[in-house]
Amino acid sequence: MANLKKEGKEIGLAVIIVGDNPASRVYVNNKKKACEYIGINSYEYALKEDTTENELIDLIKTLNNDKKINGILVQLPLPKHINEEAVINTIDVKKDVDAFHPVNVGKIMIGNYDFLPCTPAGVMELIAESGIEIQGKDCVVVGRSNIVGKPQAMLLMQQNGTVTICHSKTKNLAEYTKKADILVVAVGKPNAITGDMVKDGAVVIDVGINRIAEKTLVGDVNFEECEKKASAITPVPGGVGPMTIAMLMKNTVKAALIQ
Ligand code: NDP
Numbered sequence: 001m002a003n004l005k006k007e008g009k010e011i012g013l014a015v016i017i018v019g020d021n022p023a024s025r026v027y028v029n030n031k032k033k034a035c036e037y038i039g040i041n042s043y044e045y046a047l048k049e050d051t052t053e054n055e056l057i058d059l060i061k062t063l064n065n066d067k068k069i070n071g072i073l074v075q076l077p078l079p080k081h082i083n084e085e086a087v088i089n090t091i092d093v094k095k096d097v098d099a100f101h102p103v104n105v106g107k108i109m110i111g112n113y114d115f116l117p118c119t120p121a122g123v124m125e126l127i128a129e130s131g132i133e134i135q136g137k138d139c140v141v142v143g144r145s146n147i148v149g150k151p152q153a154m155l156l157m158q159q160n161g162t163v164t165i166c167h168s169k170t171k172n173l174a175e176y177t178k179k180a181d182i183l184v185v186a187v188g189k190p191n192a193i194t195g196d197m198v199k200d201g202a203v204v205i206d207v208g209i210n211r212i213a214e215k216t217l218v219g220d221v222n223f224e225e226c227e228k229k230a231s232a233i234t235p236v237p238g239g240v241g242p243m244t245i246a247m248l249m250k251n252t253v254k255a256a257l258i259q
Contacts, residue, residue: 004253005039011256012041013071013097013248014063018056018082019049023211024075031073034245040252043069053082057090064092070256071097073248076147094258097251100147108151111158114258115251120152122243123184123205124159130232132182132203135160140176142166142193142220143186148207152184173197185220195225204233207240 004011013035017028028044035042045059056074063069072095078084088096093103099115107113116124127134139161143149149165157163166176174197177183185193186207198204208220219236227233234240 007039009039009256010041010068011039011070011252012043012066012068013073013252014043014045014066014069015073015075016045016047016056016059017075018047018051019079021077023209024077028075030241030245031248034249035252038249040249041068049079051079051082053086056082056087060087060090064090064095069095070259071095071248071252073098095255097248097255098147099151099251105146105151108154115254116155116247117147117151118244118247118251119148119186119207119240120155121247121250122240123152123207124155125247126205126234126240126243127182127203130203132232134182137161137181138179139163139182139184140166140180141184141186142173142177143188143207145186148186152186152207156182156184187220189220190218191222192220193226194222195229198226198229200229201231202229204230205240206234206236209236209241 015028015031017024032042060072063072072091074087076084088100091101093101096104097115099117104115134156139156141149141153144165144167153163153165164176166173177193177197178199180199180202182203184205184207188208190210190212204221204226206219206221210218212218217237223235
């Protein structure tokens with residue numbers, strides 16, 4: 001993408017981080033770097049751990065009315081004393097570049113949306129760019145969170161995949177994963193998927209990010225085992241993570257165009 005600033009376009013993304021969760025700090029820094037790279041102005045609001053819900057909501061209301069801000073991102077998770085739902089519901093739907101607001105979630109459900117949530121959108125882009133057909137394929141999504149699993153399943157279904165969603169209460173997970181032509185895993189547990197759980201020739205997409213040592217990140221999929229069977233597989237790090245950030249940039253540019 002051309003550098004927007006060089007083209008005289010000013011686009012602003014507000015990134016709010018509350019507290020000092022080290023993983024959140026890394027994600028926020030990566031998002032800021034991506035903004036710099038493509039020429040989006042990023043405005044960081046680093047709030048203390050003991051910030052009240054009302055203080056955070058007041059900040060979002062101010063940003064909703066700030067013309068230089070086109071997108072607002074609240075880095076999750078928030079400290080336990082803050083209600084995430086109340087915070088997300090405050091973000092102007094036109095500035096909701098994470099697509100977590102219920103209005104945007106509803107639009108995704110009916111297939112008529114402005115923004116897609118960044119991680120599932122990144123997965124869809126990876127599949128498309130790899131020339132992998134979804135139509136008619138058996139797709140299995142492991143995980144049913146609001147930010148990854150559920151919207152992922154919806155997007156695969158909208159592309160005419162036959163989708164099964166698995167979760168922590170699924171009995172005999174391997175029975176489902178072994179049938180998957182396209183397997184998307186968003187669980188948050190290392191080795192949740194081992195080689196014997198994957199069909200020969202499957203496409204395996206690992207959304208998980210797990211820190212197993214200070215500087216060691218792994219996904220949810222046992223890469224070494226599954227790589228031997230998969231026709232395509234994403235690594236961690238360096239797979240879905242960078243795609244998520246690319247989709248955030250895309251949503252921010254789109255937000256500016258909509259506004
Ligand atoms: P959540 O914790 O919100 O959801 C995890 C899901 O996995 C739940 O639906 C849970 O089921 C299910 N689950 C847990 N254990 C099992 C199990 N043993 N078998 C089957 N399903 C199980 O996590 P997120 O969706 O937010 O994130 C998932 C992973 O993806 C995390 O590692 C996170 O760090 C990573 N992530 C990566 C991003 C990226 O950019 N690459 C972006 C966002 C997240 P139940 O609903 O029954 O509890």
